Amino acid sequence: MTLERYLRNQDAISDAEQEILAQKCVLVVGCGGLGGYVIECLARIGVGHMRVVDNDVFDESNLNRQLLSSSMNLGRPKTLAARQRAMAINPLVEIEAYQTNFTAENAPELVAGCDIAIDALDNIPSRLLLQQAAKTAGIPLVHGAVAGWMGRVSVIQPGDDLFSQLYPAQTEIQGEEMERGALSFTVSLTASFQAAETVKLLLGKPSLTGELLEIDILHSIVKKIKIT
Numbered sequence: 212m213t214l215e216r217y218l219r220n221q222d223a224i225s226d227a228e229q230e231i232l233a234q235k236c237v238l239v240v241g242c243g244g245l246g247g248y249v250i251e252c253l254a255r256i257g258v259g260h261m262r263v264v265d266n267d268v269f270d271e272s273n274l275n276r277q278l279l280s281s282s283m284n285l286g287r288p289k290t291l292a293a294r295q296r297a298m299a300i301n302p303l304v305e306i307e308a309y310q311t312n313f314t315a316e317n318a319p320e321l322v323a324g325c326d327i328a329i330d331a332l333d334n335i336p337s338r339l340l341l342q343q344a345a346k347t348a349g350i351p352l353v354h355g356a357v358a359g360w361m362g363r364v365s366v367i368q369p370g371d372d373l374f375s376q377l378y379p380a381q382t383e384i385q386g387e388e389m390e391r392g393a394l395s396f397t398v399s400l401t402a403s404f405q406a407a408e409t410v411k412l413l414l415g416k417p418s419l420t421g422e423l424l425e426i427d428i429l430h431s432i433v434k435k436i437k438i439t
Contacts, residue, residue: 239329247277264311346372355401422438
């Protein structure tokens, strides 16, 4: 029998699929712009376990786009806000919060036991590290990135090494978000696609594996690009 909180998931998600989601564990690295919206979506849809990782605290510059930030929690850890928000939305969801950077040293522990990893980061080196950790663990990685009015989403299966194709010449610490900014609607839409791809992977539905979704909000264009 479907819980009342999940009634509006039907008929898109069956009772059996809802139970599958309840048994899954997802790693979200980054609890800022993309991560905040991803965590919100996954908590509401009923993904049973989330492990969230971030070493940052909220500051005033986050208020334009980060769902979990407010004028009342400036200076508070983002992982704490993520855990409290998810528990308030859905107490059936188990949240593990790690107030730390994602590093080569802690990557094996953080990835262990997870079914999917989600890239909600904002720099290339950390993304490369997460891609390698997901590859080693044998789990898919759902990539998301924003830059001004543009968003990108893709699914990276173990061994695909997509980032070497997407960012072959980018070795700088900060990515395009720092150069071109991040708008609230770009972040929320991109994160929604990431959450959707995560749910599809968990349920064995068709995903963006081998494809890159490019979202141009300024010109209202969404296109899929085959990746070779």
